[in-house]
Amino acid sequence: MKNYKIIISGPVGAGKSTAVRALSDIDVVDTDEIASDETKIMKANTTVAMDYGVLNISDNERVHLYGTPGQERFDFMWDILSQGGLGLVLLVSNAYPDPFDDIRSFLQAFGEFIGKTSVVIGITKTDEKASPSIDDYHTELGDLIRQIPVFEVDARDRVDLVMLVEALLLSLEPE
Amino acid sequence: MMREPAKIKVISLSGWREEKLKSFFQLECDGAYEIISEQADLLIADLDNFQDHAQLTAFTDKHPDLPTILVSFDTEFTRAPQLSNVSLLKKPYQLNEIKKLLASMLGAPENQEAVTATMALAESAGTRAADVAALAEAAADLAAIESTEARAAAEEAEAAVASVVRESVEVAAAASIEGSNVAKETADVVIAAKIAAAATAAASVEADEAEAAVAASEIASESAAAAAEVTESRIEVFSETVESSLKYKSPYPYKRADVDLSDPKEVEKLRYDSSKFLYGYLAKIAIQDDGEELVGLTIDKAVFIFSSDKKTVKINLSDSKLYALSSVPIYDESANISSRLVPWGTIVGKEYPIKELLWDTAIWAARCRLELATDLNKPVALARWPNMTRLRNFPHAAQVAALWVKQPTSLIDTASVLDIPQRDVFSFYVATQAIGESYYVADTTKPASVTKRKKSGLFSRILEHLKGTDETDEEL
Numbered sequence: 001m002k003n004y005k006i007i008i009s010g011p012v013g014a015g016k017s018t019a020v021r022a023l024s025d026i027d028v029v030d031t032d033e034i035a036s037d038e039t040k041i042m043k044a045n046t047t048v049a050m051d052y053g054v055l056n057i058s059d060n061e062r063v064h065l066y067g068t069p070g071q072e073r074f075d076f077m078w079d080i081l082s083q084g085g086l087g088l089v090l091l092v093s094n095a096y097p098d099p100f101d102d103i104r105s106f107l108q109a110f111g112e113f114i115g116k117t118s119v120v121i122g123i124t125k126t127d128e129k130a131s132p133s134i135d136d137y138h139t140e141l142g143d144l145i146r147q148i149p150v151f152e153v154d155a156r157d158r159v160d161l162v163m164l165v166e167a168l169l170l171s172l173e174p175e
Numbered sequence: 176m177m178r179e180p181a182k183i184k185v186i187s188l189s190g191w192r193e194e195k196l197k198s199f200f201q202l203e204c205d206g207a208y209e210i211i212s213e214q215a216d217l218l219i220a221d222l223d224n225f226q227d228h229a230q231l232t233a234f235t236d237k238h239p240d241l242p243t244i245l246v247s248f249d250t251e252f253t254r255a256p257q258l259s260n261v262s263l264l265k266k267p268y269q270l271n272e273i274k275k276l277l278a279s280m281l282g283a284p285e286n287q288e289a290v291t292a293t294m295a296l297a298e299s300a301g302t303r304a305a306d307v308a309a310l311a312e313a314a315a316d317l318a319a320i321e322s323t324e325a326r327a328a329a330e331e332a333e334a335a336v337a338s339v340v341r342e343s344v345e346v347a348a349a350a351s352i353e354g355s356n357v358a359k360e361t362a363d364v365v366i367a368a369k370i371a372a373a374a375t376a377a378a379s380v381e382a383d384e385a386e387a388a389v390a391a392s393e394i395a396s397e398s399a400a401a402a403a404e405v406t407e408s409r410i411e412v413f414s415e416t417v418e419s420s421l422k423y424k425s426p427y428p429y430k431r432a433d434v435d436l437s438d439p440k441e442v443e444k445l446r447y448d449s450s451k452f453l454y455g456y457l458a459k460i461a462i463q464d465d466g467e468e469l470v471g472l473t474i475d476k477a478v479f480i481f482s483s484d485k486k487t488v489k490i491n492l493s494d495s496k497l498y499a500l501s502s503v504p505i506y507d508e509s510a511n512i513s514s515r516l517v518p519w520g521t522i523v524g525k526e527y528p529i530k531e532l533l534w535d536t537a538i539w540a541a542r543c544r545l546e547l548a549t550d551l552n553k554p555v556a557l558a559r560w561p562n563m564t565r566l567r568n569f570p571h572a573a574q575v576a577a578l579w580v581k582q583p584t585s586l587i588d589t590a591s592v593l594d595i596p597q598r599d600v601f602s603f604y605v606a607t608q609a610i611g612e613s614y615y616v617a618d619t620t621k622p623a624s625v626t627k628r629k630k631s632g633l634f635s636r637i638l639e640h641l642k643g644t645d646e647t648d649e650e651l
Binding site: 023055056058061146149150151153163164165167172 | 291373558559560562563564565568573574576578581634636637638642
């Protein structure tokens with residue numbers, strides 16, 4: 001059996017667990033606990049280790065989907081989970097106060113991994129807050145994201161997520 | 176003693192050819208014939224010049240027994256008047272053939288030796304070259320006449336198709352209210368469009384022989400194809416009950432086959448003028464500075480109101496009607512287009528982000544063709560990835576985006592490198608141009624990897640798995 005993995009990361013409440021659930025062929029294994037820190041302001045439960053799902057590509061090929069915990073104090077998990085990954089799907093909530101800074105932080109944190117692989121960015125919750133627009137992200141972040149696919153996505157919508165994964169894989173295609 | 180020159184009247188010969196004939200009679204026939212305007216011994220007439228046909232008929236009615244030589248490209252001489260003493264000469268012909276006919280119809284000139292000598296001369300290469308030039312001129316005359324007729328027919332048919340489609344928009348609007356009538360109304364429109372297409376094809380029949388006319392008939396058939404395409408698509412769209420699902424599915428019904436892009440004629444057939452389509456009108460308003468005012472565009476009953484920041488457009492059409500209106504040229508004189516200030520609340524309708532609207536209408540207008548000024552050989556770059564989850568998706572768009580964002584590549588090379596149909600490359604180029612996210616780069620050096628990319632087996636399988644389970648039919 002050949003095993004591959006795709007990492008899905010981003011701040012708390014960006015929709016990572018929902019995205020893994022929308023893509024996975026199996027019931028997602030999560031490690032949600034009742035939020036006890038500042039996270040409880042945003043949602044009742046939060047992922048403390050990882051979310052796990054699977055794409056069964058063929059009889060002998062599987063792609064594992066790993067959703068990382070969002071809190072920075074679990075960032076040691078990010079390195080562990082991302083080892084050997086094909087690439088990173090970064091989800092950022094448009095409803096948060098400073099999504100630009102969230103992107104900067106995560107791109108920096110995963111810098112080494114992204115350097116070896118690739119990354120796509122999904123902007124979630126644009127239905128809750130329409131601004132900033134995708135144009136605003138490009139204006140604000142400029143060259144940092146120029147070659148990175150940045151799409152509006154609804155983490156519950158499988159079609160959106162498939163497009164995001166497709167862009168990730170196409171970004172990885174050899175020149 | 177030499178006899179008087181025989182008097183020859185000519186009708187419908189071009190001035191240049193008449194001069195040539197005069198010179199031939201004088202120099203090569205030793206003055207045995209002369210061209211006059213009245214009291215002729217013989218008539219020479221060109222049947223292919225339609226404009227002078229009435230003059231010819233009037234003359235032959237008066238002189239039905241006058242010996243006459245008729246020349247034409249038409250091997251059947253279908254336009255020839257009924258005459259008692261006529262010789263038919265098919266184009267192309269040599270002046271010596273005229274001379275032989277003159278001799279047989281009027282009797283040999285007195286100076287037979289001179290005639291024999293000139294006949295030898297007439298067969299010289301110089302004379303042949305002159306005849307070929309005359310033939311070319313005649314062919315050009317004929318082609319110009321027939322081409323004009325065919326183009327007029329094509330334009331007429333195209334206007335008819337546009338009219339039919341506009342009618343269909345009205346029909347669909349009525350049908351949306353009446354509900355059950357839509358199928359019948361649509362069927363009527365389909366039949367009307369098919370009639371228009373058939374009329375277009377019929378109009379092009381006469382334009383088969385000359386090269387210029389062939390080009391015109393291709394325009395006509397293109398128009399007919401557009402009508403058929405629009406019609407078929409409209410059937411699909413009208414049968415769509417849940418319009419919200421259009422985003423990721425249809426309408427992108429195009430199956431245009433690849434063409435030889437090294438052939439200028441093939442490339443020419445791909446060209447279209449976007450300014451004649453709804454997209455062109457919208458794009459013009461989108462970039463013009465109207466201050467803080469709201470600007471509206473009306474085309475028949477369709478209304479488009481731009482927000483003051485030009486980022487949103489409110490439209491009183493469903494996706495399917497918008498598609499129909501976008502797919503055919505709009506004629507200013509009949510479409511009642513106006514650009515004026517209108518209040519936002521004037522209509523109830525869908526609010527379309529301007530980029531989505533320009534993206535869609537550009538694709539539908541182009542139908543996988545290329546703008547007039549598109550350079551197939553200049554490398555194209557993407558300023559960034561388009562927001563593809565909110566723009567209408569079509570086959571291979573993401574593949575082209577991935578290539579252009581990293582490696583500027585010409586349209587020709589893109590289709591080759593990715594091994595995908597030209598139509599999808601052209602559509603993606605037209606769409607990204609419409610939203611201002613693709614541009615030519617100055618560097619004309621070809622990318623190092625202008626060889627077909629090997630598709631990654633694993634990535635393809637992952638995408639097949641994801642899309643297969645999503646029941647999409649996009650090619651990978």
